[in-house]
Amino acid sequence: MNNLIKAIISFSLKNKALVFLGTVVIIAAGIRSFLLTPIEAFPDVINTRVVIITQWPGRSAEELEKFVTIPIETEMNVVPKKTSLRSISLFGLSVVTVFFDDDVDDFYARQVAYNQIENVNFPDGAVAEIQPPSGPTGEIYRYTLEGTGKTVRQLKEVQDWIIDKRLKAVPGIADVISFGGEVKTIEVTLNPNLLSSYNFGPQDVFDALETNNSNVGGDVIEEGSQTYLVRGLGLVATTKDIESIIIRNVNGTPIKIKDVASVAESFRPRMGKVGRGSDEDVVEGIVLLRKGENPSEV
Structure with a gap:
């Protein structure tokens, strides 16, 4: 072992330029790998899934379960490569989660789920949509709006009609969720x-x-x-x-x-409000990262 170490030291001293060049190449390769490697604090390790959210305002959980959740589950049971189903029915809201095999990509899963939703006979007033393809840890940015002389209703309009559209145009963003404020x-x-x-x-x-x-x-x-x-x-x-x-x-x-x-x-009637610090009524936005995107680039 000592002879090997002595040989390496001797080679390095005799070929200083070559060793220096190799060191520079290794450092450059390390920096490049660091910049290109996707960085996630909590990597998404769950199976491919599709979340179907249906809103039926003013209806009880029992009605949602009977007329919305169960019909969706019935249609989703025939989806190919499905592994399991989970659902929850709340006041005015139904959430059905469909899990797929590991080898199924998100776009295929969303397409087959969308095709099956078309077969569901929803009651009048019920609106179903598929959640954007973001992971459970896809919240990459939160913000609140402030404006001198602006009411929360005006700030809500700015959020919904200006900021929301511009953030969704950013590559890698799956969705922007708004909370708080008053919808005019x-x-x-x-x-x-x-x-x-x-x-x-x-x-x-x-x-x-x-x-x-x-x-x-x-x-x-x-x-x-x-x-x-x-x-x-x-x-x-x-x-x-x-x-x-x-x-x-x-x-x-x-x-x-x-x-x-x-x-x-x-x-519109408010189901709650958002507060920050001493301000009890603010408008908040949550930016969701599309599943599989690089957070360091987005």
């Missing part, structure tokens, strides 16, 4: 006395709102060498647009929404 809505509050005076019912107002909140396609008008496109614009944008919608003509007088109801901005 337009609320029409009917006055029963005014409705009765015009012999109207709530359905009349509903039909008027539905009919007058849409654009209508038309045709073209040719005039000489010019062609003009004709279409009807009816999508509402403000509360005043809604107030001006005509419900019906009574004795030649148009009765509008504002004549029988009040229209104001409001927000």
